Amino acid sequence: MSTVATTDKKLVVVLGAGVVGLSSALKILDEGYDVTIVADIFPSDPKTIKYTSHWAGAHHVSLAGDDQRQDKMDQETFLTMWEMSKPGGEAEKCFMRLPQVEYYQEERANILALKHMPDFRVLKADKLTHGSKCGVSFTTVTIDSPVYLNYLLSRFLARGGRVQRGFVQHVSQAIDGAFTPLRKPDAVVVCTGIGTRSLGGVEDKDVFPIRGQTVLLRAPWITFGRTLSSLDGLWTYIIPRRSGDVIVGGIKEENDWYPHARPEVTADILDRALRLCPELSPSYSGGSSPSATPGVDDVKSIIIEEGCGLRPARKGGIRLEAEVHLTEMGNKAPVVYNYGHGGYGYQSSWGSASLALSMLNESLKKA
Ligand SMILES: Cc1cc2nc3c(=O)[nH]c(=O)nc-3n(C[C@H](O)[C@H](O)[C@H](O)COP(=O)(O)OP(=O)(O)OC[C@H]3O[C@@H](n4cnc5c(N)ncnc54)[C@H](O)[C@@H]3O)c2cc1C
Structure with a gap:
């Protein structure tokens, strides 16, 4: 951890070191700015409820639907991740390309929403299992979240970015140079996820948690992803990682801040996951009859971890805006906001970082 050296380049402080802060910081650094990330939690820290990015599956399955801004961000991110995951590339091990x-279970008005994905197909009637009314298949990437976050941080540091651990009580602390003592920043970018609800100077009460809970299994034989969207609004998903671990989930509980995995939810997730994907069980030998479906006891030996995270949702979607802040000390700087990514922070990370960078460039031109 270090402070900023004197240089001609403009200095940008990025608040937050989750997937959104790290991707934004890298984009801004590559544009030619000096960048310092200030955060209270970093990727190499133990997992905590205060840092959502550790808990994500994560896969790239866009939920943008008819939201064109979101769709554009998600598509840009997919193309970036597809390139990063190419065989032999330096980030290859963070990703798994898979079917x-x-x-x-419900009818989808826009069944072609993901038609831009590689190998996209609408499922034929004879493939509609698990009570589904319709479905699609395609090729995508999954992201090994902890590995990827550490990769992003090391790429940022290797390219000359700086990091400073700190809890920011008010955005004016960053503008007044509290975290960069040699120089006040020219701009601040806010990527504080769920923390934005209580960050002084922003305190966005449109930000709220959608709690997710997952189980991590060791099942390297699973090499495909599968999701069931049920009529009751639940998702059941199977997300394998490159390492051979598999995340299964899930739930989405709005405004539930409970910070620990609930045992009865873990049991329900495993039950649903095994019905959707009996192949998860090491002893599964095929067949779709109820007696062939494994039970929770059959996967106990491969459970690595139960966990939960707070998706940083926001009424109105991701906040991508810029405004000028004037502090009590008389310091003025543009502040760019990039937070509120809900359940799609990975799959929109590079696209939202590009928009944040454009707003930063514009704001600094005017300043
Ligand atoms: C179970 C689950 C499954 C998910 N699956 C997927 C998926 O498959 N695909 C997908 O795209 N997304 C998925 N998500 C969503 C994704 O994880 C989030 O959208 C994303 O992690 C949000 O990242 P973030 O950087 O905004 O926030 P965070 O990761 O929470 O990072 C916030 C950063 O801000 C810092 N911070 C906050 N407040 C302050 C402060 N006051 N002072 C200093 N630092 C501060 C924190 O320390 C941290 O560094 C999932 C989420 C969950 C919980």
Whole structure:
């Protein structure tokens, strides 16, 4: 951890070191700015409820639907991740390219929403299992979240970025140079996820948690992704990682701040996951009859971890805006906001970082 040296380049402080802060910081650094990330939690820290990015699956299955801004961000991110995951590339080990099937128990008006994905197909009637009315298949990437976050941080540091650990009580502390003592920043970018609800100077009460809970299994034989969207609004998903671990989930509980995994939810997730994907069980030998479906006891030996995270949702979607802040000390700087990514922070990370960078460039031109 270090402070900023004197230089001609403009200095940008990015608040937050989750997937959104790290991706934004890298984009801004590559544009030619000096960048310092200030955060209270970093990727190499133990997992905590205060840092959502550790808990994500994560896969790239866009939920943008008819939201064109979101769709553009998600598509840009997919192309970036596809390139990063190419065989032999330096980030290859963070990703797994794999076939994905999405089953929907409800009718979908826009069944072609993901038609830009490689190998996209609408499922034929004879493939509609698990009570689904429709479904699609395509090729996508999954992201090994902890590995990827550490990769982003090391790439940022290797390119000359700086990091400073600190809890920011008010955005004016950053503008007044509290975290960069040699120089006040020319701009601040806010990527504080769920923390934005209580960050002084922003305190966005449109930000709220959608709690997710997952189980991490050791099942290297699973090499496909599968999701079931049920009529009751639940998702059941199977997300394998390159390492051989598999995340299964999930739930989405709005405004539930409970910070620990609930045992009865873990049991329900495993039960649903095994019905959707009996192949998870090491002893599964095929067949779709109820007696062939494994039970929770059959996977106990491969459970690595139970966990939960707070998706940083926001009424109105991701906040991508810029405004000028004047502090009590008389210091003025543009502040760019990039937070509120809900359940899609990975799959929109590079696209939202590009928009944040454009707003930063514009704001600094005017300043
Ligand atoms: C179970 C689960 C599954 C998910 N699956 C997927 C998926 O498959 N695909 C997908 O795209 N997304 C998925 N998500 C969503 C994704 O994880 C989030 O959208 C994303 O992690 C949000 O990242 P973030 O950087 O905004 O926030 P965070 O990761 O929470 O990072 C916030 C950063 O801000 C810092 N911070 C906050 N307040 C302050 C402060 N006052 N002072 C200093 N630092 C501060 C924190 O320390 C941290 O560094 C999932 C989430 C969950 C919980």
